[in-house]
Amino acid sequence: xxxxxNIEGRSLVDELNSxxxxxxxxxxxxxxxxxxxxxxxxxxxxxxxxxxxxxxxSAVEGARLDNxxxxxxxxxxxxxxxxxxxxxxxxxxxIEALVKNTGKESFQWGxxxxxxxxxxxxxxxxxxxxxxxNSVVAGAITGATLALTSENSSHEQIVQNxxxxxxxxxxxxxxxxxx
Numbered sequence: 132x133x134x135x136x137n138i139e140g141r142s143l144v145d146e147l148n149s150x151x152x153x154x155x156x157x158x159x160x161x162x163x164x165x166x167x168x169x170x171x172x173x174x175x176x177x178x179x180x181x182x183x184x185x186x187x188x189s190a191v192e193g194a195r196l197d198n199x200x201x202x203x204x205x206x207x208x209x210x211x212x213x214x215x216x217x218x219x220x221x222x223x224x225x226i227e228a229l230v231k232n233t234g235k236e237s238f239q240w241g242x243x244x245x246x247x248x249x250x251x252x253x254x255x256x257x258x259x260x261x262x263x264x265n266s267v268v269a270g271a272i273t274g275a276t277l278a279l280t281s282e283n284s285s286h287e288q289i290v291q292n293x294x295x296x297x298x299x300x301x302x303x304x305x306x307x308x309x310x
Contacts, residue, residue: 165252170245177240181233239280247273247300263304270300 156167250269255261274296278289 162249162252162256166245166249169248170241173244174237174241178233178237180240181236182229185229185232239277242280243273243277246276263301266300266304267297270296270298272296273300 155171156164158164158167247269250272251261251265254265254268258265271293274292274294275289277296278284278292281288
């Protein structure tokens with residue numbers, strides 16, 4: 132009986148180890164697998180971030196605490212716009228607003244991760260090199276795409292997000308070897 136538990140335990144450990152090697156998805160092509168896996172993982176993180184942030188702001192507003200002292204205006208201003216539909220009318224409206232906001236933010240996070248990961252992989256395969264140039268292009272396209280998902284995006288916002296995305300991804304690529 133002891134041996135059967137040991138075999139079951141080893142097979143579970145082996146299964147978990149092989150799961151890490153093969154990933155979440157198998158669409159038959161590494162590019163598609165990578166995009167889908169990054170989208171799902173980062174979208175989940177985005178959803179958790181959105182729910183926790185909105186729960187925090189709801190608790191602060193519910194307690195009628197003024198937490199803006201010493202905070203920059205862009206941070207304290209975010210409190211006013213965290214959930215547009217949350218007005219405390221009914222629970223169903225509150226839940227609906229929370230789900231909409233979480234879904235939108237989760238999609239944006241996942242979109243950014245999927246696009247960036249897919250572009251860096253595709254550029255690496257296409258160019259045969261993984262360097263800062265791939266990061267510049269992938270970051271710029273990802274930044275521009277994210278700007279297009281926001282409400283009332285302007286030409287200036289798209290260019291600004293493309294430059295920011297290129298700068299952040301290039302810096303991350305260059306700093307990877309240092310730290």
